[in-house]
Amino acid sequence: MRCPFCQFPDNRVLESRSAESGHSVRRRRECLRCGRRFTTYERIEFVPVVVLKRSGERESFDRSKLLQGIVTACEKTGIPHPQLETIVDEIEAELQQRSAREVSSNEIGELVLKHLQNLNEVAYIRFASVHRQFKGIRDFVETLDHLQSSGDPVSLDARQVDEIEQSQEVETPSMSHS
Ligand SMILES: [Zn+2]
Numbered sequence: 001m002r003c004p005f006c007q008f009p010d011n012r013v014l015e016s017r018s019a020e021s022g023h024s025v026r027r028r029r030e031c032l033r034c035g036r037r038f039t040t041y042e043r044i045e046f047v048p049v050v051v052l053k054r055s056g057e058r059e060s061f062d063r064s065k066l067l068q069g070i071v072t073a074c075e076k077t078g079i080p081h082p083q084l085e086t087i088v089d090e091i092e093a094e095l096q097q098r099s100a101r102e103v104s105s106n107e108i109g110e111l112v113l114k115h116l117q118n119l120n121e122v123a124y125i126r127f128a129s130v131h132r133q134f135k136g137i138r139d140f141v142e143t144l145d146h147l148q149s150s151g152d153p154v155s156l157d158a159r160q161v162d163e164i165e166q167s168q169e170v171e172t173p174s175m176s177h178s
Helices: 063-073 083-094 104-115 119-133 137-149 159-172
Strands: 009-020 024-029 035-044 050-052 058-060 102-104
Touching: 009 035, 050 104, 058 083, 063 083, 063 104, 063 119, 083 104, 102 104, 104 119
Parallel strands: 050 102
Antiparallel strands: 009 024, 024 035, 050 058
8 A cells, every 4th residue: 555645655554443333444554754644444345246047147146036035945944034144144245255256046056055054954955956956856865865964864754845845846837947
């Protein structure tokens, strides 16, 4: 950071403090050549993320859309809503900090699964069934195996399996085979 008065590149920081309700850091600096003081602000870079869809279309990342997908997968699982919003916050922050500005909808889906895997089996399987476009019982069993190998014992009762099958039936017509 060059001195705005003499362009000298080196300075020392006299004071650092949080500014803009914690969204930036304000630093008071002193030029090592001319001794004059100036202020800098440091912020987290926020840039729009573009999502590449399966269809090949691109659209801006939409957090309410992502949240809706997660809410649907978590219906009747008893997971409190703020916890679902936290998942979206974490995924958004993760996407923001990547160097690539574009992310595929597939990658986002895998990020959601990573979060749901530790949270709730039923939600995980429901989301996976839509996201991975289960084409039959084999895909379904493979996903169950994946859950088991992750060390999370799968203990679905008959009612849960029923719910999953029903949610699959509902989702099937909207699935596009790529
Ligand atoms: Zn200077």
